[in-house]
Amino acid sequence: MIRARIIKSDKRVFDCRLIDSGEFVQATALGNLFKEDTVVVGDYVLLEAQSDEWVIKEVEARKSEIFRMLRRESKRKVTAANCDSLVILNSSSKPAYKRGIVDRFLTRAHQWGVVPFVVFNKMDEYDPKDFDIKFEADRLQSLGVKCFEICAVESDYKVKYLSLGIEDLKRELNQSTSIFLGQSGVGKSQTITAITDGKTELKTGAVGKVGKGSHTTTWSEIIDCGNFELIDSPGIRQFSIDDIASGDLIELFPDVEEVATGCSFTNCGHESNNKGCAFYSGKRSEYERELILSRLDSYKQLLAEISQIPDWQKKSGKR
Numbered sequence: 001m002i003r004a005r006i007i008k009s010d011k012r013v014f015d016c017r018l019i020d021s022g023e024f025v026q027a028t029a030l031g032n033l034f035k036e037d038t039v040v041v042g043d044y045v046l047l048e049a050q051s052d053e054w055v056i057k058e059v060e061a062r063k064s065e066i067f068r069m070l071r072r073e074s075k076r077k078v079t080a081a082n083c084d085s086l087v088i089l090n091s092s093s094k095p096a097y098k099r100g101i102v103d104r105f106l107t108r109a110h111q112w113g114v115v116p117f118v119v120f121n122k123m124d125e126y127d128p129k130d131f132d133i134k135f136e137a138d139r140l141q142s143l144g145v146k147c148f149e150i151c152a153v154e155s156d157y158k159v160k161y162l163s164l165g166i167e168d169l170k171r172e173l174n175q176s177t178s179i180f181l182g183q184s185g186v187g188k189s190q191t192i193t194a195i196t197d198g199k200t201e202l203k204t205g206a207v208g209k210v211g212k213g214s215h216t217t218t219w220s221e222i223i224d225c226g227n228f229e230l231i232d233s234p235g236i237r238q239f240s241i242d243d244i245a246s247g248d249l250i251e252l253f254p255d256v257e258e259v260a261t262g263c264s265f266t267n268c269g270h271e272s273n274n275k276g277c278a279f280y281s282g283k284r285s286e287y288e289r290e291l292i293l294s295r296l297d298s299y300k301q302l303l304a305e306i307s308q309i310p311d312w313q314k315k316s317g318k319r
């Protein structure tokens, strides 16, 4: 049998790349492998040649799954597998940087078991009056998340505020499979073009046009970017995390969860007037307190958002 990776799925037929030769072939899944989500983009599979076609015989265990929970069904809808990282891309000018979006996608990275990276793009237009990039990077780095400062349209841009730039990002993504997420117009396509030295020309569009988000992909696929691979799937671009049960959210905020264990009361509301709340009473510098409170704030906002749908309509995302 021959080892291959699924690079595109279109219902019945799967486009595969043979691992050893790099050759592209089409294969079909039969029997119980044909069931929904058994074979998805990113899967490593074993193929067997049968008369004039390739047949998928086995699917290897996955190291990560990109999914959403299906409400009312005890099921996760898996759109891709074996992804290494999630690049959360932000614009430092227009569209305006939104901390909430970063924290939203961070919960996904935790849930999916992929490494998050946060990129601040359009740094050529950054105005320190708009937001404090050092503060944003500090709150993320205290979580262990690497932050990068780039300008996708200037190949010789030098970092001014952070220590990591586009070359470091390239190194991190090298030989891996990644997902890029971010608001429309932040420069995802432009950044991918920059990282691949223009070898992958993706469509870029003007900010704020009608039908924004020139999302033309309707199927899940892996795009070969030369030095790394990109997972593109319409199913993962949604910003909503309302498929996550409210009781599961705290686990996706490990830093907030850790501080919360120090609160005097297990039902602590984490408000400044709550007695013995660890967010306000712990030994921290003023700056450190500001960092963790900004994370608590995001947690509360997302909790309020997902609590609008009762948990009984969602099944736990745990395996």
Ligand SMILES: Nc1nc2c(ncn2[C@@H]2O[C@H](COP(=O)(O)OP(=O)(O)OP(=O)(O)O)[C@@H](O)[C@H]2O)c(=O)[nH]1
Pocket (backbone or CB within 6 Å): 121, 122, 123, 124, 125, 150, 151, 152, 153, 154, 182, 183, 184, 185, 186, 187, 188, 189, 190, 191, 203, 204, 205, 206, 207, 212, 213, 214, 215
């Ligand atoms: N000044 C400046 N403009 C940039 C930078 N990166 C991207 N742009 C511009 O921003 C616009 C949007 O970039 P895209 O790469 O199309 O953005 P996108 O995130 O792919 O957008 P969608 O495909 O709609 O989700 C384009 O006009 C780019 O030329 C940058 O670093 N600096």
Ligand SMILES: [Mg+2]
Pocket (backbone or CB within 6 Å): 188, 189, 190, 203, 204, 205, 214
């Ligand atoms: Mg784009």
Ligand SMILES: [Zn+2]
Pocket (backbone or CB within 6 Å): 260, 263, 268, 269, 270, 271, 274, 276, 277, 278, 279
């Ligand atoms: Zn508390």
